[in-house]
Every structure is written in structure tokens, then in C-alpha cells.
Amino acid sequence: MQQRSSTVQAPPAAVANRPAPPPAWQPRVDPAPLLPDATPFRVIGTDAMADADPELLLRLYAELVRGRRYNAQATALTKQGRLAVYPSTTGQEACEVAAAMALEERDWLFPSYRDTLAAVARGLDPVQALTLLRGDWHTGYDPHEHRIAPLSTPLATQLPHAVGLAHAARLKGDDVVALAMVGDGGTSEGDFHEALNFAAVWQAPVVFLVQNNGFAISVPLAKQTAAPSLAHKAVGYGMPGRLVDGNDAVAVHQVLTEAVARARRGGGPTLVEAITYRIDAHTNADDATRYRGESEVEAWREHDPIRILERDLTERGVLGEDGVREAAEAAETMAAALRERMNADPVLDPMDLFAHVYAEQTAQLREQAAQLRAELDAESEA
Amino acid sequence: MTRATTVAKTVAAKPRPATMAQALQRAMRDAMAEDPTVHVLGEDVGTLGGVFRVTDGLQKEFGEDRVTDTPLAEAGILGTAVGMAMYGLRPVVEMQFDAFAYPAFEQLISHVSRMRNRTRGAMPMPLVVRVPYGGGIGGVEHHSDSSEAYYIATPGLHVVAPSTVEDAYGLLRAAIASDDPVIFLEPKRLYWSKADWSPESPAAVEPIGKAVVRRRGTSATLITYGPSVPVCLEAAEAAQAEGWDLEVVDLRSLVPFDDETVCASVRRTGRAVVVHESTGFGGPGGEIAARVSERCFHHLEAPVLRVAGFDIPYPPPMLERHHLPGVDRILDAVARLQWEAGS
Ligand SMILES: Cc1ncc(C[n+]2csc(CCOP(=O)(O)OP(=O)(O)O)c2C)c(N)n1
Numbered sequence: 088m089q090q091r092s093s094t095v096q097a098p099p100a101a102v103a104n105r106p107a108p109p110p111a112w113q114p115r116v117d118p119a120p121l122l123p124d125a126t127p128f129r130v131i132g133t134d135a136m137a138d139a140d141p142e143l144l145l146r147l148y149a150e151l152v153r154g155r156r157y158n159a160q161a162t163a164l165t166k167q168g169r170l171a172v173y174p175s176t177t178g179q180e181a182c183e184v185a186a187a188m189a190l191e192e193r194d195w196l197f198p199s200y201r202d203t204l205a206a207v208a209r210g211l212d213p214v215q216a217l218t219l220l221r222g223d224w225h226t227g228y229d230p231h232e233h234r235i236a237p238l239s240t241p242l243a244t245q246l247p248h249a250v251g252l253a254h255a256a257r258l259k260g261d262d263v264v265a266l267a268m269v270g271d272g273g274t275s276e277g278d279f280h281e282a283l284n285f286a287a288v289w290q291a292p293v294v295f296l297v298q299n300n301g302f303a304i305s306v307p308l309a310k311q312t313a314a315p316s317l318a319h320k321a322v323g324y325g326m327p328g329r330l331v332d333g334n335d336a337v338a339v340h341q342v343l344t345e346a347v348a349r350a351r352r353g354g355g356p357t358l359v360e361a362i363t364y365r366i367d368a369h370t371n372a373d374d375a376t377r378y379r380g381e382s383e384v385e386a387w388r389e390h391d392p393i394r395i396l397e398r399d400l401t402e403r404g405v406l407g408e409d410g411v412r413e414a415a416e417a418a419e420t421m422a423a424a425l426r427e428r429m430n431a432d433p434v435l436d437p438m439d440l441f442a443h444v445y446a447e448q449t450a451q452l453r454e455q456a457a458q459l460r461a462e463l464d465a466e467s468e469a
Numbered sequence: 470m471t472r473a474t475t476v477a478k479t480v481a482a483k484p485r486p487a488t489m490a491q492a493l494q495r496a497m498r499d500a501m502a503e504d505p506t507v508h509v510l511g512e513d514v515g516t517l518g519g520v521f522r523v524t525d526g527l528q529k530e531f532g533e534d535r536v537t538d539t540p541l542a543e544a545g546i547l548g549t550a551v552g553m554a555m556y557g558l559r560p561v562v563e564m565q566f567d568a569f570a571y572p573a574f575e576q577l578i579s580h581v582s583r584m585r586n587r588t589r590g591a592m593p594m595p596l597v598v599r600v601p602y603g604g605g606i607g608g609v610e611h612h613s614d615s616s617e618a619y620y621i622a623t624p625g626l627h628v629v630a631p632s633t634v635e636d637a638y639g640l641l642r643a644a645i646a647s648d649d650p651v652i653f654l655e656p657k658r659l660y661w662s663k664a665d666w667s668p669e670s671p672a673a674v675e676p677i678g679k680a681v682v683r684r685r686g687t688s689a690t691l692i693t694y695g696p697s698v699p700v701c702l703e704a705a706e707a708a709q710a711e712g713w714d715l716e717v718v719d720l721r722s723l724v725p726f727d728d729e730t731v732c733a734s735v736r737r738t739g740r741a742v743v744v745h746e747s748t749g750f751g752g753p754g755g756e757i758a759a760r761v762s763e764r765c766f767h768h769l770e771a772p773v774l775r776v777a778g779f780d781i782p783y784p785p786p787m788l789e790r791h792h793l794p795g796v797d798r799i800l801d802a803v804a805r806l807q808w809e810a811g812s
Contacts, residue, residue, distance in 0.1 A: 224587075225583075225588075226587045226589070226591075228591075229588065229589075229591040229592075230555070230588055230591060231591060236555065237587055237592070240579075241575060241579045241580075244548065244575060244579055244580060246548070247544065247545050247547075247548025247549045247551070247552065247576070248548055248549070248551045248552035248555065248580070249552060250545075250549050251548065251549030251550055251551055251554075251555070251556075251560075252553065252555050253552070254549060254553065255552065255553040255555075255556035255557070256556055258508075258558075259556070259557075265552075277544060277572070278544055278545070278548060278575070278576075280542075281540075281542040281544050281545030281548065282545065282548065282549075284540050284542065284545065285540055285542070285549050288540055442589070442590070443586045443588075443589050443590040444585070444586050444624055444625055445585070445625070445627075445649050445725075446648040446649050449678065449724070449726075450678075450726075450727075450728060451725065451726060451728075
């Protein structure tokens, strides 16, 4: 040991001749403006509420109430066997509704399987929105009609579609923005990463909305990611991350509207994380008591999106008893109509199986279609 | 018409040697010039012109917005192409190598192949995925896979593989013009194969799904496609010495499958061997043999045989010649067609 240290005393020749160091590394982008705030952005209960447009507040309220009723009705339809499954957004209505309301007509929505409500709030016929979950057809609507992509069941795979569409729109000179929705679990998928990276590199007019509802089926966020927040992930891609209280409809609407406007004027993509909570189980097939306690759910019920908005608006005299009743009645009317329409069995044409596989049927499919036709004819004769 | 223009035209149309890579490049160039919605994207397709130079010069001619070097992410490339197609563009995607397309399989299978179907025709996917595929170029691991079995097992995709310079042009034009997604398998060992070809008056673009008889024969049919076509033609020449007059059918398209041309040939010859590089077990040959047996049973003098790659992961380059179906293995199979019941 001793001897060794004495042998290294003279500076080696290589060090003396070492070339000048390369230029000091600098970050390419100042990360500070991209970082999310430490606490989720809120409007309800703050002074900023006084500046909010009362008309918008009342619209948000009515949409939330209608959305809650929609969730309840769709859940009831699963119990009656009318829907195979329904992933409820009870407790998350503020995110769903504000997402739809932040978009202009020409914009596109890219929903996940849970985001039926966002599609309905955007104006999609509720029955058409439910065909995937009822089982009569995967996508019951023409995506171009409302500019709503098919509800995506594989997690996060719709995010690169949103990027590609927004990119294409910009290449064509259209000021169209794409809003892509994903859950907290979906942020772990590779497609989430690839979509954010492409969007940032291309400066595509896209807004990513992560609804962090605490769980991916049974797995809590802590087992999903070690990131400080999901919004922090934005920094690594070079886009701003925004953290918002997902149960504060006014705050979600404001953050999303700003992000959409920013994208529209060429400012590039934004990643928004909305902190919310899934009050119902993952779907009707899930037993939530296995992975969470009732006290946790109760705490979130106190922070319910409808409750906190209604309380604030009532206290400040923006919403009266009449307003509450009207919203409830409108929601009830929607639910009754939905129930009635969903109680009718859909009329299906089995030949549809072959109709849309290719633009032109292959010889093989024509043969198979003829086989099914013959089977159907035999059935109807029997 | 003046004499000068006539001469110029004759000169321009005169066939000259061209490689398959050049014909493919020309197909993209012509399609892009004709249709502003055609976009090319992928890894290194711009400045470099692709690692096989198939997109050479396209970015210079059409700009970065239409020929785009993407980040290195296959799911992202295909996934964004889906969104571009939703907005009315016709993306032509390049996967750098066969085995590097696998990260994009989820997009391919879960979205590309079924978007038309799930939206009842409202949202077609007019995109092309170009995949340099197959072995024989001494590539290191993950550079020689024949992945067509995965593609043909996915309804909603067209799967195409050219074997000649002319077909490379014609089929790629047809693929880009198709309103359905096309997996375009480019036999990479044929990229530098040459033929006399007139780029100014290329062969008419045939609709996808038509097989072609490359060689007429009477005693047996070799059914093949892509990189195995030249091998089969060579085998057919060699077989003549042994008294076999072999017919060679080049499928050109695996989906849709041209039962008509294939079965007409087998009914004429009474015997068939399917030849391809990908594995035999679970490979396309099984499907083809079954179809032929079902449709031509009474015309068959012997069971339909297969000459395929072994059922192994693609071997290291120094061993690949043992794996790839070559002339001898094909001739052995042809000899076995002298089948007698019970033998
Ligand atoms: C690629 C993929 N893997 C697994 C599933 C099965 N799956 C459906 S929902 C879900 C959890 C998703 O959680 P999250 O992204 O947080 O969304 P949430 O359901 O909470 O809205 C899983 C694992 C799937 N749909 N897609």
C-alpha cells in the first residue's frame, strides 16, 4: 500500500499532455418552466372563483350532474345485463366533462375505454358511445362525425394516434388540437413514452390528460411509478407538466383550455396530471374491498367534484335551488331516455362480420360469407 | 409530334439495368409526386436515405415534412402513422429490419389491422409498412427474420412480397394506392438484384392479390414467393436434367391469397411443393399446403410437400446457408413427389 502511493507521486505524462476538456455541458432547455407546481392547481374555494364566468360555472355544474347520472345509469345497465361491463367514472366526472368542454368542434378527442363520459359530453349519442361495452359493435359511431377516435381498450395505444393526427393537421395547415386521455397505469406503457417523445420532438399540437385516479385496477400509484408526480414526466420530454386538482372542474377546465390554446398557437404539447379518485370499483367485475379501505373512499367522497362545486356556487349565490333542481331534472330525463333505448335489443346483421375487414372482400372472405349466409338461411327455414 | 420528341421518348423508355432498391425508391417517388397525401417516415429515411438507401433522395425532393426522420421508436412510428392516416394522409412507414418491427406489433395488431372493421368502414387505414425481410445477406442476429406468419395470421392486413424489379415497383405503387394497410415485405437479399427495366414506362400496376406463373411446367408446381422465387427458378432449371419439368408460381401476395392461380397450376401438374424461408411449423407453407389439399385432392398424385427454414431461431450468418431452402433441398423434395401409397 505504502509503496504504491509513493509510485504515483509524479504526475503521469498523459495527464500533463491531456487535451483541453470539451465545452461544459449545458441543458438544451431550461427545465424550470416545464416543472409542475408542487401542489395541484385549484380554483374552487380560492379568490380566483370570483373571476370565473358564472355561465361557464353553471354549465360545468349541469354537465357534472348529468355525468354522474350517466355513470349511475350505465352501472345499473350492467346489473340488468344490458351492458357487458362498464368502467365507471363516478368521482372523476370533472376530468371527463372539462376535457370535452375544453375542445373546439374541430378538435379531436382520443379517449380510453373509461372515457365514455367525455365522448358523451362532447355530444356523442350515449347509445352509440356504449356499443363497445354492450357488445353489439366495437365502435358504434363514425369517428369523423364528432372527431372522437374509437375508445381504446389497449392501454396508451391511442396516444401516438393523437400525436400523428395533430401532426398531420398541422402539416395541412389546420389549427386542430388533439386531446389524448390516459389513466395513471397507462403512463407505464411504452406507447405513453413514445407518444410524448414524438409530440415534443415534432411540437405537435397535442394535450395529454392523465387521470390519476389512484389505481390501475388494484395496483396503487406507488407501485406504478417512482416519479415525484406523473406531471414531472413531462420535463424529460421537453414539454410543460401541469398538476391540477382533478375534482375541481373549474381548475381542470382552465388548465386544459390553456394547454389547448397553447397547442393551437404552435406552442407544442402539454402533459396534464389530474389528481382524482375512482369512487366505484374498476368495473362491475372488480372487488375493490380487496385493495382499499372504506375510510379512504369516504375521504374522497368529501372532496367529490359535484359536492365542492355545488357548495361553492350555492354559498356565493350563483346557483339557487331552481338551478339544482333543473340540473337534476335534465339528468333524469337523459337517464330515462338512455334506459329506454338500451332496453331495446339491438338489431344485428351477422353479415356485417365480413363487410368491413377490407375495402374489397377477398375471395376467402367471400367464401366464408357465403357459408354463413347458407347457415343463416338454413336456420331461418328450420 | 416532332421527330426529336419521338426519339427522346424512345430513348427514355429504353430498358436499362435497375436494382430492386431503385425500383422501390422510384415507386415512392412517383406516388409522392402524384399524390401530396403520401408521406414517408421511419428511422434514417431522410438524410441517409434508409440503411438500404431505398428512400434515397426522397427527402431532398419532397422536404422534411413529407419524408421524416422519426425518433427511434417503432410503436411510435406506426402509432403516429395511424393518426396521420386518420387525418387523410397516406403514410409509408419503413421498419429498419424485420426483427425490429416487433415493438410495433401491438399497434399493428390492435389498431392498424382492425380500425376499418371496428369503425364499420368509417376509418380505413391506408398505410404501408415496408419491412426489409429475410436472410441470406450475412446479417447479425435480428437482421434476417422472416416474420410473414405473424402478419398473415392477422385479419385486416394485406401481406405482399415482390420477387422481381418490375413487381417491386408495381406492387409498391399498388400498396400505396390501397385503402387498406399493406405489409410490404422487401426481400433484402434481392435489393441489389438487377433487371432491365424502364422506369419511365413501368409495367402496369396490378391489383394486390394476383399470383403469377413464372415458369411453365408439367410435372410439378413449386409454390413460392419473395426471396425463394429465384431459388425455385434455379431448381426448376436443374430439375430438367432429371426429367422434371417444373412449374413455378410466384404468389406475390400472401393475403389476399390467389387460390385460383395456385390450384389451376396444381390441377395441371398434379404435384406441389411449397418453398419459403420462414419456419415450416406454423409457417405459411402449412396453410398453403392445406388449401391445396382441400381444393385439389383428386388431382394430387402425392402429398403436398414443404421446403422451409428449420424450426429454429434464425441462425448465425456462418450457418445460414444450412438453414435456407436451397436448390438441393428443393430437388430432394421434388424427388419425393414420386410418391407411392404406403411408401
Ligand atoms: C396493454 C394493456 N394491458 C392490460 C390491460 C388490462 N387493463 C385494463 S384497465 C387496466 C388498468 C388501467 O389503469 P389506469 O391506466 O390507471 O386507468 P384506469 O382504469 O384507472 O382509468 C388494465 C391493466 C389493457 N387494457 N391493456
